[in-house]
Amino acid sequence: MFVEFLWVLLLGSLLGLELIGKVPPTLHTPLMSGANAISGITVLAALTAIIKAGDNTVLLLLGSVSLGFALFNVIGGFLVTDRMLAMFSRKPARKENR
Amino acid sequence: MTDLLKYAIELVAVLLLALGIKGLSKVRSARGANQLAAVAMGLAVLGLLLNYLGTSGISIAAWAWIIAGTLVGGVLGAITAQRVPMTSMPETVALFNGCGGMSSLLVALAAALYPAALDAAGPVAVVSIVVSVFVGAITFTGSIVAMAKLQGWLSTPAWMQSKARHAVNIALAVASLVGAVEMLRSADSGTGLWLLVVASGLLGIGVTLPIGGADMPVVISLLNSYSGVAAAAAGFVVGSQLLIVAGAMVGAAGLILTQVMCNGMNRSLVSVLFGGALGATAAKGGGGGEYTNITSCSVEECALTLEAAERVVIVPGYGLAVAQAQHTLREVTRVLESAGIDVAYAIHPVAGRMPGHMNVLLAEADVPYEQLQEMDQINPEFPATDVVLVLGANDVVNPQAKNDPDSPLYGMPVLDVQDARTVFVVKRGMSAGYSGIKNDLFELANTSMLFGDAKKVLGDLLVELKDLGLGKK
Numbered sequence: 001m002f003v004e005f006l007w008v009l010l011l012g013s014l015l016g017l018e019l020i021g022k023v024p025p026t027l028h029t030p031l032m033s034g035a036n037a038i039s040g041i042t043v044l045a046a047l048t049a050i051i052k053a054g055d056n057t058v059l060l061l062l063g064s065v066s067l068g069f070a071l072f073n074v075i076g077g078f079l080v081t082d083r084m085l086a087m088f089s090r091k092p093a094r095k096e097n098r
Numbered sequence: 099m100t101d102l103l104k105y106a107i108e109l110v111a112v113l114l115l116a117l118g119i120k121g122l123s124k125v126r127s128a129r130g131a132n133q134l135a136a137v138a139m140g141l142a143v144l145g146l147l148l149n150y151l152g153t154s155g156i157s158i159a160a161w162a163w164i165i166a167g168t169l170v171g172g173v174l175g176a177i178t179a180q181r182v183p184m185t186s187m188p189e190t191v192a193l194f195n196g197c198g199g200m201s202s203l204l205v206a207l208a209a210a211l212y213p214a215a216l217d218a219a220g221p222v223a224v225v226s227i228v229v230s231v232f233v234g235a236i237t238f239t240g241s242i243v244a245m246a247k248l249q250g251w252l253s254t255p256a257w258m259q260s261k262a263r264h265a266v267n268i269a270l271a272v273a274s275l276v277g278a279v280e281m282l283r284s285a286d287s288g289t290g291l292w293l294l295v296v297a298s299g300l301l302g303i304g305v306t307l308p309i310g311g312a313d314m315p316v317v318i319s320l321l322n323s324y325s326g327v328a329a330a331a332a333g334f335v336v337g338s339q340l341l342i343v344a345g346a347m348v349g350a351a352g353l354i355l356t357q358v359m360c361n362g363m364n365r366s367l368v369s370v371l372f373g374g375a376l377g378a379t380a381a382k383g384g385g386g387g388e389y390t391n392i393t394s395c396s397v398e399e400c401a402l403t404l405e406a407a408e409r410v411v412i413v414p415g416y417g418l419a420v421a422q423a424q425h426t427l428r429e430v431t432r433v434l435e436s437a438g439i440d441v442a443y444a445i446h447p448v449a450g451r452m453p454g455h456m457n458v459l460l461a462e463a464d465v466p467y468e469q470l471q472e473m474d475q476i477n478p479e480f481p482a483t484d485v486v487l488v489l490g491a492n493d494v495v496n497p498q499a500k501n502d503p504d505s506p507l508y509g510m511p512v513l514d515v516q517d518a519r520t521v522f523v524v525k526r527g528m529s530a531g532y533s534g535i536k537n538d539l540f541e542l543a544n545t546s547m548l549f550g551d552a553k554k555v556l557g558d559l560l561v562e563l564k565d566l567g568l569g570k571k
Contacts, residue, residue, distance in 0.1 A: 001337075002222050004339075005333075005334055005337075005339065005342055008339045008342045008343055008346075009330060009342050009346050010346075011343075011346075012330070012342060012343035012344070012345070012346030012347050012350075013346040013347070013349065013350045014350070015116060015343070015346075015347055015350075016119070016326075016346060016347035016348065016349065016350025016351045017350045017351075017353075017354060019116060019119045019120045019123075019347065019351065020119060020120075020122075020123055020350075020351045020354055020355070023122075023123040023355075024123075024124075024125065025358075025445070025447050025454050025457075025472065026125060026445075026454050026457040026470070027122060027123060027124075027125065027128055027454055028355060028358065028359075028452065028454035029187060029191075029452045029454035029455045029457075029458055030122065030128060030132070030454065030458070031119075031122045031123065031351070031355065031454075032191055032318075032319055032322055032352075032355055032452065033187070033190075033191050033194075034118070034119070034122050034131075034132050034135060035119065035122075035322060035326070035347075035348045035351045035352060035355075036191055036194055036195050036198065036322050036325065036348075037132075037135070037136070037139075037194070038115060038118070038119070038135055038139070038326075038344055038347070038348050039195070039198045039322065039325040039326045039328075039329050039344075039345065039348040040139075040194075040197075040198045040201070040329075041139065041142065041329055041340070041341055041344040041345065042198060042201040042202045042205060042328075042329045042332050042341065042345075043139070043143060043201075044142060044143065044146055044333075044336070044338050044340060044341050045201075045202070045205040045329075045332040045333065045335065045336045045338065045341060046167070046201060046204070046205055047143065047146055047147070047164065048146070048205075048216070048336045048338065049205055049208045049209070049216060049336070050160050050163050050164055050167075051150050051154070051156050051157075051160050051164075052154075052215050052216055052217075053160065053163075053212075053215060054157075054215060055157075055159065056212060056215060058211070058212075059208055059211075059212050059215055060159065060160070060163045061163070062204050062205075062207060062208040062211075063163065063167070063204075063205070063208060064163040064164070064166055064167035065167065065204055066167075066200075066201045066204035066205050066208070067163075067164065067167030067168065067171060067201070068166075068167040068168075068170045068171035068174075069171060069197040069198070069200045069201040069204065070171065070197070070198060070201035071167065071168055071171030071172045071175060072171040072172075072174050072175040072178075072194065072197045073175070073194045073195070073197045073198040073201065074139060074175070075171070075172045075175035075176050075179070076174075076175030076176065076178050076179040076190075076194050077175075077179075077191075077194045078132060078133075078135070078136040078139075078179075079175070079176055079179035079180065080178075080179040080182065080187075080190060080191075080194075081132045082129065082132055082133065083179065083180075083184075084184070084187070084458050085128045085129040085132055086129060087458065087461035087462050088125055088128065088129070088457075088458075088461050088467065
């Protein structure tokens with residue numbers, strides 16, 4: 001199981017390096033913001049903690065606060081990225097220089 | 099059957115996330131890609147909930163806590179995203195990022211306190227918890243310090259500039275390590291856990307606090323990468339491959355972006371992290387000292403020169419962003435364009451406060467994308483340019499970076515504005531730029547200074563230009 005996870009980690013990292021290899025500087029800020037929103041994927045971990053908590057109130061509370069923080073990151077991150085990108089796409093028919 | 103569904107959903111989510119990141123790298127597809135990533139995230143959450151509904155079930159109490167967390171975090175996030183001005187984007191990213199780190203930290207904390215409930219026993223789980231707590235805590239405190247420094251709420255205390263900070267940070271790192279070893283030694287060691295939490299949290303502060311404002315975007319980018327690592331570690335803790343993949347992708351992406359930003363500023367990551375503020379060392383380098391030969395001029399003279407120009411290049415910088423003058427700037431360039439003057443914007447890779455930040459600000463002010471030119475494209479065009487208007491930029495137009503091997507800026511790519519016939523520099527006063535280094539450009543014969551707040555100067559300029567009869571259809 002653990003070795004399997006290590007493979008997933010390795011391949012995921014390589015994928016990340018490859019995916020954003022060529023980005024025009026224009027998009028660095030939105031990309032950072034978008035990638036940041038994706039790092040809020042810890043919602044999954046927070047949800048798991050809550051669901052598995054049973055009637056352990058401390059665990060429920062920790063999970064719930066964690067979920068709140070993660071969702072703040074996810075929802076805020078995606079919305080603010082969208083706000084930025086909306087400005088770029090307002091005017092259609094533009095050419096990419098790089 | 100449920101297993102199959104779970105894997106299918108996870109696979110689709112990973113695919114969409116990867117496509118999302120990929121799409122974010124092209125202007126045309128970026129917005130859709132961001133939405134795609136958001137959908138992928140929603141799908142991943144839905145898949146997880148469905149999976150548990152199909153197996154162990156989700157208790158009423160769990161639903162209540164899920165809804166509570168969702169409402170508070172989601173609503174606050176949405177409000178923040180809508181309200182925050184575009185100029186404070188770096189702070190906002192830092193804040194969101196810190197919260198992501200905090201989330202990973204809390205999950206790892208929960209797993210460490212109640213390993214039985216989350217199946218997090220054994221050395222592998224403990225190591226994952228240690229990594230998640232360590233990186234999560236550094237991400238959180240580091241991001242919050244970065245945000246506070248960018249907002250101007252915090253400044254660096256003097257002792258933090260001294261070498262003593264290295265000793266303090268090393269001590270904190272050792273304390274974190276001791277905590278981690280203690281946790282590995284005995285599974286239910288509360289002492290080790292709390293030592294790790296506190297020491298790594300303080301380490302995040304200790305590492306971030308001495309870093310100067312100019313380098314802060316690099317730090318935010320690096321912390322963004324860390325939050326990905328923290329998420330991946332949390333994935334190991336709860337046994338979610340989806341989390342590991344997504345976290346790893348963000349971690350790798352953040353690293354690349356950090357490297358790009360360092361290249362743009364001619365700084366190595368090591369010197370950003372351990373060198374402290376550049377200003378502290380600047381005095382020793384060449385090119386310090388007083389300005390002797392400054393020409394300043396009035397807005398009226400500037401307007402007259404602009405009227406006679408055929409080609410004008412605008413160099414926007416951090417000062418423009420601070421003054422929130424991008425809309426007034428757009429008005430000025432509209433007037434110039436209507437008089438048949440060719441206008442372009444020269445965007446230095448680190449103009450504004452993060453790479454690409456200036457593009458966002460100018461796009462907000464409706465500047466056509468085609469007019470934004472990158473440094474390599476526009477540098478050969480400066481000799482054929484009549485007027486360059488430098489707005490709140492300083493270090494990125496300092497010719498020292500090319501001419502003076504003793505200058506701390508030497509080697510940094512800069513815009514060759516001095517090759518243009520006339521250069522106007524709009525600046526609040528003669529204070530130095532971020533780097534604290536004197537700018538030789540200001541003393542050149544073809545440079546004139548226009549002192550004042552960028553927004554006010556541009557407003558006055560607009561009036562003068564209209565008085566000259568420009569901008570009338």
